[in-house]
Each structure stands twice: as C-alpha cells, then as structure tokens.
C-alpha cells in the first residue's frame with residue numbers, strides 16, 4: 346500500500362509490535378497524550394482503524410479514527426518531527442476521510458489544539474471548518490480545542506477521494 350501522496354512510505358494497519366514506536370512519537374509530540382495502553386486498546390478493538398506509516402523499517406506517523414453511522418471521528422494523527430513536510434500528514438488524513446466516506450458517515454469531525462497551527466492548516470486545506478471551541482479541553486496543559494468538521498454529503502471527492 347504505497348500512498349500516491351507520500352512516496353516512500355508504506356501505510357498499513359498497526360500491529361502490537363508498533364505500539365512502542367507509536368507511543369514514543371506520541372510522547373515527543375503531545376504533553377498528556379495517549380499512553381501505550383490506550384494504543385493497545387485500539388488494537389484490541391480490532392476494527393483496523395489504527396494505521397501506521399513506515400519507511401525503511403521506521404514508524405514515521407500514525408492515525409487512529411472511529412467510524413460511527415452518522416459521524417466519523419479522527420482521534421489521533423501525528424508525524425514524527427524528522428518526517429514532516431513530506432506529505433505524510435495529508436496522506437494519513439486522506440485515508441481517514443476516504444474511510445469515512447466509504448462508511449457512509451455524513452460528517453468527519455476532529456478536535457485540535459487551538460495553538461497547533463500546522464495541524465489547523467492541514468485540516469483547513471482539506472476542507473474542514475471550525476464548528477466550535479472547547480475551553481480547557483486538554484487537561485494536562487489547559488489548552489483549548491477547536492472542533493472542526495467536514496461535510497461528507499453531496500461534496501466532490503477532493504482531498505478525501
């Protein structure tokens with residue numbers, strides 16, 4: 346599964362052996378992010394909505410999402426600092442949007458730290474719009490979150506195609 350938008354990376358379902366690498370990226374990138382146990386629980390759910398991007402045997406990024414009948418939720422998306430600006434974040438987001446469309450969800454939704462300018466730009470470029478704000482959403486840091494949504498009904502395929 347070599348993605349068109351991020352050449353050199355293989356995107357595949359995560360396996361148990363990937364959890365330490367994913368958790369290491371998570372702790373570098375987020376204060377108060379997911380613990381290894383939380384990633385293991387996603388694997389145990391067994392729904393295949395936890396993907397990793399690998400290059401040369403190294404985990405470079407990951408995405409975790411949930412598909413509900415009406416709404417698809419992006420739970421986690423991160424790219425390791427040394428692999429950024431190569432199109433991988435956009436490709437992982439595209440995988441989520443594509444799965445959300447295929448599932449028949451009407452809307453894709455996510456929460457993002459209000460100070461995460463790169464992530465906000467990524468989501469806005471993919472067509473997400475700000476729907477609201479949750480104050481002090483991230484308990485470890487007290488940061489606020491924007492809730493962003495993408496309407497999946499009656500839209501051209503675009504980035505999520």
Ligand SMILES: CC(C)(COP(=O)(O)OP(=O)(O)OC[C@H]1O[C@@H](n2cnc3c(N)ncnc32)[C@H](O)[C@@H]1OP(=O)(O)O)[C@@H](O)C(=O)NCCC(=O)NCCS
Nearest residue numbers: 422423424429430431432433434435457461463464466467
């Ligand atoms: C946000 C993140 C996933 C982007 O990953 P990436 O692989 O570097 O992104 P891409 O190379 O695919 O870039 C896609 C778009 O993201 C935005 N972007 C990425 N890095 C950016 C930066 N440093 N400044 C501004 N915009 C940026 C741009 O819109 C970019 O499109 P462009 O190249 O046409 O300008 C990555 O920076 C990251 O892991 N950040 C920390 C974790 C995080 O905030 N995750 C989101 C949680 S909700």
